[in-house]
Amino acid sequence: MRSITRAGLRAIGLLAATGALCAAATVPAMADEPGTTWQPELSEGTGNGVVVSPDGARFDRSTAFGAPADEGDTESSADPAEVVPTGLLTLAPRTLDTPTREVDSRLVADTPPGSTASVDVRGKRAGGGWTEWIPAQDSRTELPEAVTEVQGRLVLTATGAADPTVRELTLTATPGSGAESEPVTEAAPRSYSVFATREGLVGGTTANGHKIVNRDRFVALPSRRALSANGKTDYSVKVCAPNGRCAIAPVWDIGPWNTKDDYWNPSNQREMWKDLPQGVPQAAAARNGHNGGKDQFGRRVANPAGIDLGDGIFWDVLGLKDNSQVQVDYLWTGSQRLSAIRTEGTPDIQILARPEAGAESVGIAVDATEVPVQCTSGAFVRIGDGQYLPATAFTGLPGDVPACDAAAPPAPAAPSPAAPDASAAPSTPGTPETPGTPATPPAPDTSAAPAVPDASAAAGSSPAPAPAVPTAPSGATPSAPAPSSSTPSAPSAPSAATGPGAGAPAAGGATAGTPSPGSTTTTTPATGVPTGDNQAARVTPGSAQRAPSGTS
DSSP, rough: EEEEEEHHHHHHHHHTTOOOHHHHHHHHHHOOOOOOOOOGGGGGEEEEEEEEEEEEEEOOTTTTTEEOOSSSOOOTTTSOEEEEEEEEEEEEEEEEEEEEEEEEEEEEOOOTTTEEEEEEEEEBBBTTOOOOOEEEETTTEEEEEEEEEHHHHHEEEEEEESOOOOEEEEEEEEOOOOOSSSOOOOOEEEEEEEEEEEEOOOTOTTSSSOOTTTTTEEEESSSSGGGGOOOOOOOOOEOOTTTEEEEEEEEEEEESSSSSSTSOGGGGSSSSSSTSSSOOOOOHHTTTTTGGOOOOTBBBOOOOOEEEEEEEIIIIIIIIISEEEEEEEGGGOOOEEEEBBBOOOOOEEEEEEESSSSOOOOEETTTTOOOEEEEEEETEEETTTEEEGGGGGBBBOOTOOOBBSOOOOOOOOOOOOSOOTTTTTGGTTOOOTTTTSSSOOOOOSGGGGGOOOHHHHHHHHHEEEEEEEEOTTTTOOOOOOGGGSSSTTOOOOOOOOOSSOOTSSGGOOOOOSOOOOTTOOOOOOOOTTTHHHSSSOOOOOOOOOOOSSSSS
């Protein structure tokens, strides 16, 4: 990141006064960097923890959320990592004339001691979805594929008394050496079985600035790389419970436990914890001793959570009564065609078990989310095995969507992760479904529920370190997480309570997302699925489910 601070500007002025030597050194540097250059208008940005004035984009600690310091070896340190308030400002996208895979970032900023200013960059894929946000390194961001639309996001942090201010941002997209991206071949999104906890925190603020309401419907993942802007659904997941019910919902918060754990990505692409297999959340590995059993903040990990669910998703849609293993499809990671839905004023729409009006509900899709489009069946669109939405719910469908009764091509292959061992992968939480088959929700009967792996067998079959296998000690009571008061701005310590009870809203208050009569919903966790009794910390019913990731 080329950040020109106020001190830097004064130094440049002194050099310029000495003569033409400075000019002779600078002009060639600019000539060596051809491409499209632009300065995003800061006043058009949106986000949380940043306010924009005529002087620039200034850090706002009153709305910032907690994130780890970039300095220090937090992966191996036994001491809690420093937590710094962080603000994000998403800027307007820029359409390019030629494809690019590399973007240069130059900041003019005031960064007092204890503060930082940096840039995340993403690009729009040929299929229409966005890549993940990628932090700039040494002024450069390398995108995973050639794109013709680029977007920047300011990241401001402060631990000292003074706040950073960005005066100007200049982005330069270097033309790619090749032609357009290769033709898109449809592939299923990455899909992993992970442990889910309930977010709670009604009245609090998420990392993207969303105010959490009662029975809210969103999820949290432990990396800002897949954080949607407030009210947006660029990054969404399909999460399915062991009882067969599913929800398609946006990622609006960061957590649980970690904030730099994009575990769904290949190990060598993970922002942290590159020693862990793809699909294994660090919190799950910590339960077997990884990083001394602690998260990146140095807190003792009390459950293996890899996703947090808003209360409405947890209770009303999935029918969960306790923390549970779930199957998660990370929809932006695939190349299947996605189409946005509109619910005409309601927060979500029912997913039906059959392509007919009045069929029982098997879940919901939140308004504006983009859902997979497989085929059409009369007036309905199939979005998964045994999952249909009315065609009228879509804002627009591709013109070449086949009919469901037509001869279907082979199922798209899911990306092949670096699984520790193929024989153990299917039954290990954190591993994907069988490659070549799109992820499907578990069947209502308990035989389809993810099985708890045998710790000894998993450890013996994996070439990765033993801590990477996400199994919880059997019969042992996990340590409680560090008190949230010790790190008030730290990201989430995940949910540990059982389901509705003292302090929980009555399940009967649900409307949209409540199973229709005749559905096969079961709210009791299936046999073999880890429950809060053996993997979650024990807390008083009605207490806060996790430390807030934002400010209330």
